[in-house]
Amino acid sequence: GDSVTQMEGPVTLSEEAFLTINCTYTATGYPSLFWYVQYPGEGLQLLLKATKADDKGSNKGFEATYRKETTSFHLEKGSVQVSDSAVYFCALTDSNYQLIWGAGTKLIIKP
Amino acid sequence: KAGVTQTPRYLIKTRGQQVTLSCSPISGHRSVSWYQQTPGQGLQFLFEYFSETQRNKGNFPGRFSGRQFSNSRSEMNVSTLELGDSALYLCASSLGGEKAAEAFFGQGTRLTVV
Numbered sequence: 001g002d003s004v005t006q007m008e009g010p011v012t013l014s015e016e017a018f019l020t021i022n023c024t025y026t027a028t029g030y031p032s033l034f035w036y037v038q039y040p041g042e043g044l045q046l047l048l049k050a051t052k053a054d055d056k057g058s059n060k061g062f063e064a065t066y067r068k069e070t071t072s073f074h075l076e077k078g079s080v081q082v083s084d085s086a087v088y089f090c091a092l093t094d095s096n097y098q099l100i101w102g103a104g105t106k107l108i109i110k111p
Numbered sequence: 112k113a114g115v116t117q118t119p120r121y122l123i124k125t126r127g128q129q130v131t132l133s134c135s136p137i138s139g140h141r142s143v144s145w146y147q148q149t150p151g152q153g154l155q156f157l158f159e160y161f162s163e164t165q166r167n168k169g170n171f172p173g174r175f176s177g178r179q180f181s182n183s184r185s186e187m188n189v190s191t192l193e194l195g196d197s198a199l200y201l202c203a204s205s206l207g208g209e210k211a212a213e214a215f216f217g218q219g220t221r222l223t224v225v
């Protein structure tokens with residue numbers, strides 16, 4: 001079945017560092033891809049999405065490009081802030097539009 | 112516009128008891144999904160309701176059940192609680208269909224079973 005694999009955390013970076021969180025997927029068909037973020041004590045929020053190959057989703061300085069050839073959707077940000085500390089989830093939609101989730105990657109940004 | 116509201120925020124129950132959690136979706140959203148989140152298992156899908164009908168169900172025992180009312184509010188029930196049911200239960204609402212994945216989540220109900 002469809003699945004999503006994320007890099008294990010926690011990922012610890014200093015403020016203003018460059019961030020990459022890897023996400024790869026296995027799917028039949030052409031899923032849409034998503035990044036959600038969960039700040040401490042809160043539910044998940046949609047961060048960005050991409051619906052077809054080569055699409056780039058972006059929001060709040062974060063970007064991810066839908067790479068069909070490598071089945072990847074890596075999350076990047078050029079300069080992270082302490083406020084970016086959170087858990088990041090990569091997900092895809094299956095043929096029933098159901099979300100299939102990665103395990104989540106905890107990001108810790110130190111001042 | 113009000114977000115997704117889950118009540119209660121925290122709950123402590125004893126093994127063997129049952130519990131009911133509530134979720135009020137965003138106005139206009141007809142799809143409500145429930146998830147269990149634990150440190151060991153991550154985010155696991157429980158079920159989805161759309162217009163009072165259960166459309167999808169995850170791989171959970173029959174002790175976990177849910178329902179949706181005509182105003183789209185949803186409840187989930189867990190009977191005969193076990194220690195392993197301790198988790199954060201998240202509710203998400205969406206327009207459904209192709210927009211199902213653009214979900215809005217509540218803050219969750221933290222259930223502790225002792």
